[in-house]
Amino acid sequence: MTVIEKKxxxxxxxxxxxxxxxxxxxxxxxxxEQTMGCVFKTRLRGIMTHISKExxxxxxxxxxxxxxxxxxxxxxxxxxxxxxxxxxxxxxxxTNASEGHEKYNTVRLNFNELKVDETYLxxxxxxxxxSFITSLDRLTETIKxxxxxxxxxxxxxxxxxx
Numbered sequence: 001m002t003v004i005e006k007k008x009x010x011x012x013x014x015x016x017x018x019x020x021x022x023x024x025x026x027x028x029x030x031x032x033e034q035t036m037g038c039v040f041k042t043r044l045r046g047i048m049t050h051i052s053k054e055x056x057x058x059x060x061x062x063x064x065x066x067x068x069x070x071x072x073x074x075x076x077x078x079x080x081x082x083x084x085x086x087x088x089x090x091x092x093x094x095t096n097a098s099e100g101h102e103k104y105n106t107v108r109l110n111f112n113e114l115k116v117d118e119t120y121l122x123x124x125x126x127x128x129x130x131s132f133i134t135s136l137d138r139l140t141e142t143i144k145x146x147x148x149x150x151x152x153x154x155x156x157x158x159x160x161x162x
Contacts, residue, residue, distance in 0.1 A: 018042045040091035047084055048122070049076045064139075071126040077133070078119045085114050088133075095124055095131040100138075107142040108132040 014022045015029035019041040023029040032038055041048070051074040056062040065072060079085045089111045100108040114120070114133070121139070124131040 019045065036094040037091065040087050040094055043087040044077065044084070044091060047078050047080055050074070051076055051121075065123045065125075073124040073126060075122040075124075076119060077122050079114065079116050081116060085116065088114060092122075092131065092133060096129055097131040097133060099132075106145065107134050107139055109134055109138055 012024075014024065015026050016022050017029050017033045017038055019038050021029075021032060021038070023032065053062060053072060053074065056065075056072075056074050062072070065074075077088060079088055092111060097111075098108060099110040100106055100113075109120070109132075118135060120133050120135050122131065122133045
């Protein structure tokens with residue numbers, strides 16, 4: 001018996017939806033194109049830029065949004081018109097985006113806080129079918145508030161120990 005290695009080129013047909021999402025089967029692609037998520041994502045194409053998970057990880061940001069078990073997607077979004085805001089809100093609703101709450105999860109923005117010409121980070125956790133949108137200001141405020149809370153809590157523990 002002779003063992004040989006051969007490199008075989010394989011041609012694979014992929015079906016690409018209007019928003020750039022790829023599928024192995026035509027039926028899946030056509031079905032996806034009918035979803036509101038695809039419709040809104042297509043409308044947002046000019047203002048929404050994908051950010052690589054690897055890039056988020058390299059900069060140490062992935063750990064802020066993902067527990068490492070989920071398939072996450074990140075997008076930079078800068079709405080240019082009120083119509084963009086409306087399409088963005090529609091897209092957020094189609095991806096089960098949760099809004100902020102005054103007492104917890106303050107990193108999330110409420111949809112009525114979105115403004116034209118502001119840049120946002122949209123986080124989609126695919127495994128959980130969950131998403132949210134935030135801004136640099138909101139993220140910074142949340143981290144600072146959390147840090148202050150932890151340091152105050154640590155100070156209180158030290159005072160109890162004395």
